[in-house]
Amino acid sequence: MAEQEDIIRAAEFYLNTKVTWEESAEQKDKFTSDHVIYDVWVTHAGYAFKANYQCNPQFVEPEKYDILQSIIRDAAIATDYGSGGFPDFVEDFGTPDSIHKAFIAFQKMQEARDFFSNCEIDNNTIRTLDRVFDEKQENILEVVETLEMKRELEHPTLPEGYHYIEDLKKRIPLSDVDQCAVDSISFDGDMDDLVSEAADSAVDVYTANLLEWYKVPVNQGYVQQAIDDGLCEGVQDIDKLIQAGQILAYSEEINDHIKEIVQVCLYNELIDEGYTAISDELNSRVKSIAQDFTIGADNNLAMAWDEVMCAIDEISEGSDLCPPKLTIEEVRSSFGPSYSSSVKDLGEVSKQASQELMNHQAVNPPSKTVQAR
Numbered sequence: 001m002a003e004q005e006d007i008i009r010a011a012e013f014y015l016n017t018k019v020t021w022e023e024s025a026e027q028k029d030k031f032t033s034d035h036v037i038y039d040v041w042v043t044h045a046g047y048a049f050k051a052n053y054q055c056n057p058q059f060v061e062p063e064k065y066d067i068l069q070s071i072i073r074d075a076a077i078a079t080d081y082g083s084g085g086f087p088d089f090v091e092d093f094g095t096p097d098s099i100h101k102a103f104i105a106f107q108k109m110q111e112a113r114d115f116f117s118n119c120e121i122d123n124n125t126i127r128t129l130d131r132v133f134d135e136k137q138e139n140i141l142e143v144v145e146t147l148e149m150k151r152e153l154e155h156p157t158l159p160e161g162y163h164y165i166e167d168l169k170k171r172i173p174l175s176d177v178d179q180c181a182v183d184s185i186s187f188d189g190d191m192d193d194l195v196s197e198a199a200d201s202a203v204d205v206y207t208a209n210l211l212e213w214y215k216v217p218v219n220q221g222y223v224q225q226a227i228d229d230g231l232c233e234g235v236q237d238i239d240k241l242i243q244a245g246q247i248l249a250y251s252e253e254i255n256d257h258i259k260e261i262v263q264v265c266l267y268n269e270l271i272d273e274g275y276t277a278i279s280d281e282l283n284s285r286v287k288s289i290a291q292d293f294t295i296g297a298d299n300n301l302a303m304a305w306d307e308v309m310c311a312i313d314e315i316s317e318g319s320d321l322c323p324p325k326l327t328i329e330e331v332r333s334s335f336g337p338s339y340s341s342s343v344k345d346l347g348e349v350s351k352q353a354s355q356e357l358m359n360h361q362a363v364n365p366p367s368k369t370v371q372a373r
Contacts, residue, residue: 011143076130078109199250263290
């Protein structure tokens with residue numbers, strides 16, 4: 001069961017990682033004259049990593065699986081040797097006339113390990129991925145196929161002109177303070193009060209964090225402004241003084257980003273209403289409504305939401321063939337995959353794949369060698 005879970009975890013890592021490559025402009029230090037060096041870009045969990053990969057295209061073209069396995073192996077080796085393990089690494093893999101090359105290779109391996117660390121993948125998981133990628137390629141790719149079918153069933157590819165609302169939300173960069181505002185703002189509350197409450201909820205509570213924030217010169221100006229405005233009268237506690245400055249700073253930040261915050265709030269309301277995808281036309285109307293929103297002129301979000309509902313009605317009247325909003329059930333029925341049209345079908349596929357995983361026997365453990373980069 002543990003082995004099956006490791007395979008599934010490896011398949012999920014494969015599926016959630018984007019890999020692109022192209023032939024490198026620099027073709028130096030190749031393994032053989034027939035090898036080609038490729039520049040590789042890997043993206044996972046919002047983090048990007050650039051590496052090199054070598055292979056002989058006369059025999060095998062670059063493949064996502066092989067490239068990922070190479071990077072995982074590099075990270076695993078760096079994990080095994082640790083940050084100060086270069087002397088041991090040279091002793092195992094280097095030669096007296098190639099210490100410089102060995103040092104560069106070791107640095108690249110450390111960069112691969114740091115990439116995994118940024119993605120919050122710990123050392124034990126790196127070692128597990130290294131082993132499973134080496135031993136279970138066929139099983140991993142079988143699970144990848146099953147997961148792709150499952151995702152396509154649950155989250156079908158939309159036709160041109162439609163977007164998943166969650167994907168639209170991801171395109172809007174929000175700071176932690178902005179997100180506090182999104183979480184705090186209601187559609188019927190007074191916006192001035194809600195902004196103040198959101199700024200207050202975003203302040204730090206730990207002294208170390210407050211002092212770190214205060215180190216920035218511009219933040220010191222906010223604290224002084226709070227004092228000058230009489231917001232700290234009688235306050236002697238340094239934490240409370242800094243928090244008063246943070247409230248001013250965060251209120252200003254929320255006000256500066258209010259249009260983006262309102263847009264995300266409108267998306268969230270559409271999701272709460274049961275919709276999962278919207279058309280280009282409705283999305284343009286939502287963005288326009290958010291761009292026109294101004295605190296003071298608009299006391300709450302109720303009017304903005306009314307405008308969204310009016311836009312939905314107008315677009316719907318203009319065309320019955322292209323509805324402006326779709327529920328997940330409508331998406332699945334209209335755009336779901338024909339090869340797996342029911343949960344029952346998917347269950348059979350998953351059951352069969354799981355049984356194959358359980359029946360597969362472990363092979364010999366991999367030898368520890370440096371993979372082609």
